[in-house]
Amino acid sequence: MDHEQLIHSFVMAGYECSAQRRRDGRRLDMLHATGHARWAEQDYQQLAALGVRSVRDGLRWHLIDRRPYQYDWSEVLPMIAAARRTGIQVVWDLCHYGYPDDLDIWRPAFVERFARFAAAFASLLADGGEHAPLLSPINEISFWSWAGGEVGYFNPCATGRGQELKHQLVRASIAAIQAIREVVPAARFLQCDPLINVLPTSRRAEHIAAAEAYRLAQYESWDLLTGRSWPGLGGQEACLDIVGANFYPQNQWYFSGEKIPPGHADFRPLQGMLSELHQRYQRPVLLAETGAEDTARVPWLCYVSAQLQLARSRGVPIIGLCWYPFLDYPGWDDDRYCPTGVFGYPDASGSRAPFHPLHLALQQTSAQMNRQHCNPRVSHEP
Template sequence: MNPPGLFNTFIMAGYECAAQRRRDGERVDVQVSTGHLRWAAHDYRQLLASGIGAARDGLRWHVIEQRSGYYDWSSFLPLLRAARECNLQVVWDLCHYGYPDGLDIWRPEFVERFARFSGAAARLMVDEGFEAPFCSPINEMSFWSWAGGDVGYFNPGAHGRGLELKHQLVRASIEAIEAIRAQAPAARLVQCDPLIHVVPDSSRAVDQERAEGQRLSQFQAWDMLADRQWPGLGGCEAYLDIIGANFYPQNQWRHNGERILRGHPEFRPLAGLLAELHRRYGRPILLAETGAEGDARGPWLDYVGSQLAVALQRGVDVQGLCWYPFLDYPGWDDGRYCPAGVFGDADGAGTRAPYHPLLMQLQALEKLHRPGQ
């Protein structure tokens, strides 16, 4: 039998909780648009009935703290208490791209306010019986700094300020970690960012250098947290606890932007990416997001499962696989129906129909990695 891991089950469900404002000013709020906010208890029970006992979910900071220092937990407590009643282990995202209206992300107030919010959330979790909560302070700092700071895809809608935004998000994450640990010393922290691979356009030295620089940027936020880059930000190795690695079919490309998909000779195997990550930090790794859409779901999970087996055989400390998102959802930009989940829309009673082939694959992987549980 495999030894017990950090999480109740090797397979985890990722309940999408993105809450950013798009470039047109409209707010994305996936907990609402999927019905998960309404049906969380039902979703959790359905998850447990499927043999999965761990998940990622999140808090809607923009709703909880509409006035500085005043917290309305009514949108979060039902999820927290449902998780407790179901004995479901949840990694809680405290900030998944969304933050309160009127808060300037570029100012020191953002760091200070997020730290206070994080400490208050940790205190609430302890008061509700979670002595050792799992938290992910700021989701995907590297992706957010690109999307919100370099190309204006969503809030704060800036261009050419990606590194500045990354510094601010790292500062906020550091202060949040301190605030969380002050309230819940046994808390575990998961720092999630995408794994990528970038191939140069040509054999010219300048193109290879640019591609490698972009590839290495995937490590910047983790390095900053660990005081390996930009030490003035205040990082230290103790801020790296569990590494959350997010990996999708589109995470590899040429430096000019052309996608490199699985099956291409230059596509780098996931097992190698995970091994590099483990060598660099020596921390437990959660494959915190992976998934595909439509008919590509099954083949993608087959590939990821086989690559995790290779990585584990090589001694990489992979603690789990989180399918993300676990529920079908409306697309961020246009609201189109995205069949990417293991479960579909909820009916009037909160029941969701499963995509049986994918669910069976996940259950088989759970039995493979945690036999006898």
């Protein structure tokens, strides 16, 4: 399967769909907060001018599965219909940090219920004629394990249990993949995690070893999914299909130290990180999340685009660039206005004003990258 068949446009729009509970108990719902849940069709229509025909979007599991195994699809059916009417290809996030309140994430029932939910959604898509959906089972297993299991940042708000949570999320992802393939064997899967770089603060051997161990930990979830480590969890190579690399300006730092800003001599070029990722897994790679705030948006897009072209010229099968979040949104912690998007908040009729410098730059990037979109080296079947 080549580029054009797998992802319909190289540049993608990523709609923030986080739905976790914060440490204080408040449930976040970014699809609601940004207005995208209400105005999905108008949001999709705005993509035509940018040459964007593919998006990352998401489900809110906690709303669909309020009563176990009795699914209320009313919140997602309008989004599915909007995508079909506008000709937009959606890569669906099935679980973006949020899950039903009655579930204990540490118990086997979490795995079973998520697998059943995932299969039910795949069946819903198939009933509508979509027999080869693109699905992302559990978003950012590594980050969620750290945020929810190690430092108690959001649900399940545990500390010191990061590895345990990572194993549980991997089990759930594998169970979902298997359940979906029983319903729609041609389904494709995106497994997203942050791409990071960590450097030591000194040349002391223990500092070098600690920094490198932390850096290599970015691969743990993908290794678990493939069964390369802890095979008892059920991982196998077929569970890793498309590798989603999430990369932002803040994804590099000194171990137990400060961030390494873009442009610094120690800031590792993105193309080298992508090359290492591909060499490890030999899978197509999607830059599944990338973005920046305010005036840093356009320079960051220019940097990332140039790095992706360089990586592709060196044989890395990059299949797309997803700008994320595509809409401005309220901050997770304090509701502050986060100007990260190509478009801002909606007005009363759902219209959104573009951030013109990024809109123009993304339009140019989309046209350039779409011309180069077909590359037989990205062919891969799970």
